[in-house]
Amino acid sequence: MGVTILTQFPTENRTGPHTIDVLSKRIMALGALQQGQFLVDCETYTSVPQLGPQRTVHVLHNSEQPATVFSLLETGTKTIPLATDGLFDLLMMKMSSFYTSKKQTKAESKGPRYEIGDFCVKLGTVTVSSNFKGILVEVEYRPCVVPAMCWDLLKEFLQGFLGLSGPTNPPAYLQNRMQEIYSPIDTIHQYLEHFTIFRKSPGIGMRA
Amino acid sequence: MERDLEQLNSALNSIKTLRSNVRRVFESVSNGLRADHGDEGKENKYILELQELLTTVNNDLRDVENSVANLTPPPGAFSLGSTTSLSQETTHERQALYGQLVNSYKWTDKIHEYSALAGNILSTNSFNKTYKTFSTTKRRKTQTSNHNVPSDVIENLITSINKLFPDVTITTNRPFVPNPVIQASLGRVLKASIAFKGLMIEWVVVKAHAESNDLWTESRYKVFKKVTENCHAAMCHFHSPMMPDLAVRSFMHWFHSYNILFSAPCKRCGNHLHNNLPPTWRDLRTLEPYHEECK
Numbered sequence: 090m091g092v093t094i095l096t097q098f099p100t101e102n103r104t105g106p107h108t109i110d111v112l113s114k115r116i117m118a119l120g121a122l123q124q125g126q127f128l129v130d131c132e133t134y135t136s137v138p139q140l141g142p143q144r145t146v147h148v149l150h151n152s153e154q155p156a157t158v159f160s161l162l163e164t165g166t167k168t169i170p171l172a173t174d175g176l177f178d179l180l181m182m183k184m185s186s187f188y189t190s191k192k193q194t195k196a197e198s199k200g201p202r203y204e205i206g207d208f209c210v211k212l213g214t215v216t217v218s219s220n221f222k223g224i225l226v227e228v229e230y231r232p233c234v235v236p237a238m239c240w241d242l243l244k245e246f247l248q249g250f251l252g253l254s255g256p257t258n259p260p261a262y263l264q265n266r267m268q269e270i271y272s273p274i275d276t277i278h279q280y281l282e283h284f285t286i287f288r289k290s291p292g293i294g295m296r297a
Numbered sequence: 298m299e300r301d302l303e304q305l306n307s308a309l310n311s312i313k314t315l316r317s318n319v320r321r322v323f324e325s326v327s328n329g330l331r332a333d334h335g336d337e338g339k340e341n342k343y344i345l346e347l348q349e350l351l352t353t354v355n356n357d358l359r360d361v362e363n364s365v366a367n368l369t370p371p372p373g374a375f376s377l378g379s380t381t382s383l384s385q386e387t388t389h390e391r392q393a394l395y396g397q398l399v400n401s402y403k404w405t406d407k408i409h410e411y412s413a414l415a416g417n418i419l420s421t422n423s424f425n426k427t428y429k430t431f432s433t434t435k436r437r438k439t440q441t442s443n444h445n446v447p448s449d450v451i452e453n454l455i456t457s458i459n460k461l462f463p464d465v466t467i468t469t470n471r472p473f474v475p476n477p478v479i480q481a482s483l484g485r486v487l488k489a490s491i492a493f494k495g496l497m498i499e500w501v502v503v504k505a506h507a508e509s510n511d512l513w514t515e516s517r518y519k520v521f522k523k524v525t526e527n528c529h530a531a532m533c534h535f536h537s538p539m540m541p542d543l544a545v546r547s548f549m550h551w552f553h554s555y556n557i558l559f560s561a562p563c564k565r566c567g568n569h570l571h572n573n574l575p576p577t578w579r580d581l582r583t584l585e586p587y588h589e590e591c592k
């Protein structure tokens with residue numbers, strides 16, 4: 090697991106599939122090979138009023154770690170991450186009387202996955218309850234585990250690939266964790282940040 | 298000596314010819330009359346054939362006698378030293394020892410010959426580009442075996458390189474005591490397994506921290522495969538049979554410059570990436586980072 094940067098790519102006037110097409114042509118031209126598909130999804134549950142102050146649990150899956158269920162519990166004052174095996178999904182079903190999922194909030198990002206050198210690139214089409222919301226580009230540099238060491242290198246890669254739309258600063262979530270060892274839960278945090286923004290956005294209204 | 302050997306060789310050859318021709322006589326005799334002798338006068342034909350063969354044998358015998366007469370008999374018995382006692386060995390298991398002894402003698406003799414040749418060739422085609430010269434007096438002083446050294450000397454060397462850099466951590470294991478394999482981890486960037494032969498570095502493999510420590514599989518990442526390749530080049534470059542500990546220290550100095558493998562841009566083109574790889578080469582003197590294509 091290497092350092093991963095997640096960034097939004099503006100669709101401007103293009104449709105989602107067209108944008109993915111443009112990006113995949115670009116990455117293939119750079120010498121990338123497609124290695125299957127990927128999927129990251131997120132379901133959000135909130136506690137019922139009987140449990141006191143409201144708490145939120147985000148449950149996420151990442152096809153890169155297929156045997157793991159990630160969950161982030163927001164208590165209002167802090168966020169508690171948890172990585173468990175697949176049984177956690179069943180546990181959440183058992184607790185449906187305490188934690189209910191908000192309707193119309195299931196978010197996911199899915200699309201083609203590419204490998205190029207030691208980089209892994211994923212072009213995700215983001216939908217919130219099946220409504221197209223935008224494009225997320227994930228780039229992982231697998232040999233390096235400390236964000237501070239390879240941020241400049243990743244920035245160069247992203248800008249070479251996304252042009253001016255490439256990020257100029259590390260993702261907000263990573264900014265005060267640049268010296269720490271990167272782990273899969275950090276990618277989950279980045280996805281949740283973007284999903285939360287997409288859920289609040291009015292949406293483009295097209296069905297993907 | 299050279300002439301003696303030649304004569305012995307030709308004598309052995311003539312014996313070989315004699316034996317093969319005698320065999321042909323017996324073959325002919327045992328087969329008797331054959332179909333290819335035809336019907337008419339077959340007995341005569343057979344006798345002629347036999348006569349011819351016997352003449353050849355006669356000639357060969359004369360050749361053998363001649364070549365044997367040319368040989369100079371060795372002056373007195375060969376002195377085999379204490380190995381003669383081996384031939385008197387009566388226990389069954391030890392009777393094979395003499396053969397083994399001769400074989401290993403031949404083996405060391407060959408090694409001697411080949412290493413002399415290799416030494417000549419290597420001294421004229423030096424692959425070593427280091428900028429040190431050795432005076433002959435110095436050479437005499439430091440001339441020691443450096444692939445077979447006491448383990449405490451190696452131990453000292455390893456502890457001293459461990460102290461050299463704060464961000465290089467060395468762990469050792471010794472499957473074979475005088476030839477340790479060390480794991481040198483360079484900060485949080487990479488780790489290298491380095492195999493020593495005495496005081497000389499014999500093999501280096503560079504990998505990510507999460508990968509296995511074994512010496513035989515290469516890293517799954519392209520960047521570490523390239524760094525491994527370059528470590529091999531540097532290992533040969535710094536190799537110095539006269540001052541092995543200096544060679545190891547210079548190599549470690551060079552290796553340490555990979556602590557900025559991911560963060561340093563290329564000195565020539567100023568970019569981080571070329572062919573999707575960071576600068577994997579380090580200049581051997583200045584330690585500056587370069588892409589392989591930019592060096």
Ligand SMILES: [Zn+2]
Binds near residue numbers: 571
């Ligand atoms: Zn360069």
